[in-house]
Amino acid sequence: MPEHDTGGTLGTPAQEVGGFLRRRSEQVAQRWADEPLFRTVFTVSRDEAVEAGKAIVDALAHVADTQRVEDPDAAGFTGVREQLARMGAARSRAGLSATQVSAELAALLPPVENLLVADLDGQEPERVRECTTALSVLMGTLRLVAMQTALSEVQALTDRQRLQLLEVATPVIKLWDGIVAVPLIGTLDSARSQVVMETLLEAVVDQHARFAILDITGVPTVDSLVAQHLMKTVAAARLMGAECVVSGIRPAIAQTMVHLGLDLGTVKTRASLADALGYCLHELGANIVNAAPDGAGRR
Amino acid sequence: MSEGFSRPVAGHVPVLRLGDVLLVTLQGDLYDSMAHQLQQDLSETISRSRVTGVVIDISGVEMVDSFLGRVLAEIAAQTELLAARTVVAGMRPAVAITLVELGLTLPGLRTALTTEAAMELLAQPIVPSRAGGVREESP
């Protein structure tokens, strides 16, 4: 990192911009504090907004010193990424679209540019033009960094939500003493099957369940991968000392499975969740009988 | 290098006799040689004492690899030959998932959720066993 003396006007345009930013850091930050982006994110006090602005100006100066004004991966940006992400996230939460946030970031350029031009008063017009170009490239890169950071935040959020959804979508229900069930709804991919398997087996331990029912009535398709996962779950449950019953294989799915040559092999299956429950209760020694021949409860 | 690691206990795995049943509790990480020793100890004890069942509690075991899996399967097969039954109890979910992924479903092994459930299972007369026991043939 090249050393710079604060009053210096030597070196490349980028270095000159760096020196300027360092010198005018306070003024730039003061002006930014009045821009919508800072005003709306840092609501506690104006000082807070100025502080945040200064941090970004320092980062920009550092990047300019290293002459990498067009490089979003420049080391100087590292320190402010988190802050930029927080600002971007705050604006998104306030309901702004990415384009609007980007426009707000773009609005940070004019105040700095005016300051720079004022600072360079008296210099060659060519030099002034070069310096303002370097500055606007630098600010463009800042915008890129901010958007990049915001996007990766969004990605992280999506990932978290995905995970939460996986957990929410896998409720384990205790049907009876010693019998737990998971009604599966929606497509079973490999990630979800993994979560289902773990959740169900944990429930088997927690509930002392000798029986676990996997109800796939709500699963639209069963391919070989899903069938394989079902069989793995059944096998793992058996190793733990529980029996796993798969219920709700709809006729269409049964047909596909036969077509695909999928064999659930030794997996115990029942047509409906009710049948599966009946089977488990019977195995536990409790039998369900109809009170009257035409009584309710006929399936 | 070894500080902070729980040192596995060397020597024999204790075998407890409860009426007609031998109770073995495996805990932590076992040396291969200890598992072999247990296998030997068990068959000697069974042939000497005419027990009818063996319960191996593995609820304290954090990992079963193909070696330990094979030892368990062999113990079960051996006790069968000596007219006794072996039940492996308390396998943790993570261990079970891993064994299945490894490709070891140990189909001949009797299993139970807990030692109590294993005892109950052994108390039942020898018929095609129920849930938690040997897999039934589906009709």
Next chain:
Amino acid sequence: MHTDAGVEARLPIRSDMDLVWVRQHVRQAAARLGFGLVDQTKLVTAASELARNTLVHGGGGLMEASHVADGGTDGLRLTFSDTGPGIPDLDRALSDGYTSGGGLGMGLGGSRRLVHDFVVESVPGSGTTVRVTSWVSRPPRPREEA
């Protein structure tokens, strides 16, 4: 985008006692990196299988453990190497049921299913190196089936 943080531990594999150290080391390293319980167990089991292969078939050797990173994801890389006779037919050795050492024949093929990345290099006559890597699960996405 992989960065290799260098080898953090070297454990000899010369006896069944060393297998215990290998398992405990891998368990602790995986827990430190934030692996979930099931993934820890898978990794420890794979390490146990591979270390036993190194001991039984390779006549002993070495495990090296290192922390790796790919983008924002941490991983644990384990390298098992021996200077034994090597594996003459890798494809066959990787298939289930193949055994030359009296196990259940799940060692190599089985442990491959327990990790995310699996590389085996073997030169008949001069030794075998197996390198496995598992990543701390980001929100699960189907990676193996891709």
